[in-house]
Amino acid sequence: MLRLGAVVVPFRWRPVVVALVLFVLLCLAVVISLSLGTPYVAPVDVVRSLSGAGTPYDLVVRDLRLPRAVLAAVAGAAFGVAGTLIQSVARNPLASPDVIGVTQGAGLAATIALTSGAAAVLVAPAALLGGLAAAVVVFALGARHGLAAQRFVLAGVAVAFAFRALIEVVMLTADPIDGLRAQIWLIGTLAGKGWSEAAWIAGTLAVLLPVLLWAGWALRSSTLDDDTARGIGLRPVARRIGLAGTGVLAAAMVTAQVGAVDFVALVAPQVARRLVRAERPPLLCAALLGALLLVLADLGARRLLAPTQLPAGVLTAAIGGPYLIFVLLRTRGRRS
Amino acid sequence: MTALLSTRDLVVGYEGRTVLDGLDLDLPADTFTVIVGPNACGKSTLLRTMARLLTPRRGAVLLDGAAIRDLPTRDVARRLGVLPQSPLVPEGITVADLVGRGRQPYQRWWRQWSAEDGRAVEEAMRLADVGALADRAVDTLSGGQRQRVWIAMTLAQDTDALLLDEPTTFLDLAHQVEVLDLLHRLRAERGRTVVAVLHDLNQAARYAGHLIAMRDGAVVAAGKPREILTADLVRDVFGLDCVVVPCPVSGAPLVVPALTQTGSTQTGSTQAGRTQTGSTQTSAVPAVTPAPAGAPVGDA
Incomplete structure (x- = not known):
């Protein structure tokens, strides 16, 4: 048991150790990400520059690389949070923002904005609204039966397909150059982005923080069936809508800022769950792992084919594919 | 006998179909109540409505006299435990x-x-x-x-009360008895009010202090098993011809289905089976030893 004043929380060592290790790894990954590139900056100089000692590398480290690394960490954390919440409500380890249509809704709005000649500053707000609009449709279709897991996922898949078809229509009728820009947005990239995008995502997470503290607790009962949950005095439908709504907000905001970076929201919660050995994904560890994954993915995207820059979404997809195969093999192995 | 749980003019249904139509029922406190009845008679629906897992169309479930719908679900959960079917x-x-x-x-x-x-x-x-x-x-x-x-x-x-929906289904006989013994102890030693839907009439008769027999969404009979469980009731509720004899172990009523045409040709004891079919008199059956001390028997 852990007591902080009136707060009493069941205390287990494993999640705390995992969280600390992930945090250390995240810090290391950020330092490495700030260090690699042209010019190369020694990690020692990175740390000195960050601590404000004043080095010749301040411009490269603090102004050019740091904003993007911080954005990667913040966006990865938001993906981890969104994935955890959505997977818990969907009761499906393969659910993620793109399975329930949020990504496609954001993508359609962003594609329209990018190909219609709208001002660049309008792309992110349009994507945010598009993602939320898709979520509203999914909720409306799924909520009639208490947002039950299967109905929620089916509604999401249907909406995702419909929006994807609309994206194709817009792309095919658009100017090829605009279409290419939209294509890169859809894959998801952190290139040319930084503080302002990171601030939007971090701000959203900060506003959602009280809800997330509640969610970390409410997720505990998300593995119970509705009858059992009602029996112990819970209102499962209200909980699901609250949890899914929070996840959708986080997903729509981060997708609007960095594009449809695949797989982080899918992989982070499940790997974190296995690391912690819990029966459901742990929120904090999933956020830290998401941050770590996206920082590494963006580092790879910057450096693997340098000077050509890959969209980070290509790298996360490259990690996510083998991960899915791994999950499938593990599932079959356990049942046989 | 004070009622811990009651229903007043309860109407419950699923899309288009009314299962319970104006049911008034009182479940005594500090008693092991068992609800029996044929499939689709509404017994699970009744239990689930009392447990607030289903919302009635009309009427109310009362917990200690207060409408359960008006109580915060968290407060109800401190007084009423529920074990759903699976x-x-x-x-x-x-x-x-x-x-x-x-x-x-x-x-x-x-x-x-x-x-x-x-x-x-x-x-x-x-x-x-x-x-x-x-x-x-x-x-x-x-x-x-x-x-x-x-x-x-x-x-x-x-909680004071515990509602269980077919807690013995899918268990083998030894485990069924284990679970029922546990429920009996909860009532006898802890004074909990236990309400269960059971399929096995003989288990119901042995463990229940209060037996409720339902058919077509209505209560056909309610009371102590020894007083209400007769061959007539079984025929009325389940449409089954049977003999009711005292259980050799507990003395509770024991329902033995009568031989059917198929069964009689196999065993060749048609005559015996036929003569006792539907009989309510149990005197023809040899006297049995009374229940051993300590054996779980329905509350007298």
Whole structure:
């Protein structure tokens, strides 16, 4: 048991150790990400520059690389949070923002904005609204039966397909150059982005923080069936809508800022769950792992084919594919 | 006999079909009540409505005289425990963890555990005899152990009343008896009000202090098993011809189905079967020894 004043929380060592290790790894990954590139900056100089000692590398480290690394960490954390919440409500380890249509809704709005000649500053707000609009449709279709897991996922898949078809229509009728820009947005990239995008995502997470503290607790009962949950005095439908709504907000905001970076929201919660050995994904560890994954993915995207820059979404997809195969093999192995 | 749970003019239905139509019922406190009836007679619907898992179209369920719908669900959960028919076991959850979920109505996100929670969980696991399994994963347990774990979870809720929907279905006979003995002890030693839907009439007759027989959404008879359980009632409720004799072990009424045409040709005792079919008199049956002391018998 852990007591902080009136707060009493069941205390287990494993999640705390995992969280600390992930945090250390995240810090290391950020330092490495700030260090690699042209010019190369020694990690020692990175740390000195960050601590404000004043080095010749301040411009490269603090102004050019740091904003993007911080954005990667913040966006990865938001993906981890969104994935955890959505997977818990969907009761499906393969659910993620793109399975329930949020990504496609954001993508359609962003594609329209990018190909219609709208001002660049309008792309992110349009994507945010598009993602939320898709979520509203999914909720409306799924909520009639208490947002039950299967109905929620089916509604999401249907909406995702419909929006994807609309994206194709817009792309095919658009100017090829605009279409290419939209294509890169859809894959998801952190290139040319930084503080302002990171601030939007971090701000959203900060506003959602009280809800997330509640969610970390409410997720505990998300593995119970509705009858059992009602029996112990819970209102499962209200909980699901609250949890899914929070996840959708986080997903729509981060997708609007960095594009449809695949797989982080899918992989982070499940790997974190296995690391912690819990029966459901742990929120904090999933956020830290998401941050770590996206920082590494963006580092790879910057450096693997340098000077050509890959969209980070290509790298996360490259990690996510083998991960899915791994999950499938593990599932079959356990049942046989 | 005071009623802990009552229904008043209860109307419950599913899309287009009315299952219970204006049901008035009082369930006595401090009693093991068993509800029996043929499939689709509305017994599970009644139990689930009393447990607030279903919302009635009309009428009310009263808990200690107050309409359950008007009470905060958390408060109800401190007074009324529910075990649904086939609850879903969260993957990989341990016994102690699952039993601990029963403390939910006493917890808040800023106060997730208390010493009282610990005591209640320990006590519940001891009562249900699952203490030795505390660290095992529930999905690796046998059906009987699993059912005791679920009952332990509802016990950790520390409620006056416990509603169970067919708690013995899917269990073998030994485990059925184990679960029923546990429910009997809860009533006898802890003064809990226990209400269960059961399929087996003889188990119902043996363990129930108050028996409710339902058919087509209505209560056909209610009372002590020895007073109401007759061959006429069984024919009326289940459409089954039978003989009712005193149970040689407990003395409770024992329902023995009469021989059917098929059965008679196989056994060749057509005559005996026919003559007793539908008979309410049990005197033709040899006298039986009374129940051994300590055997669980329905409350007199």
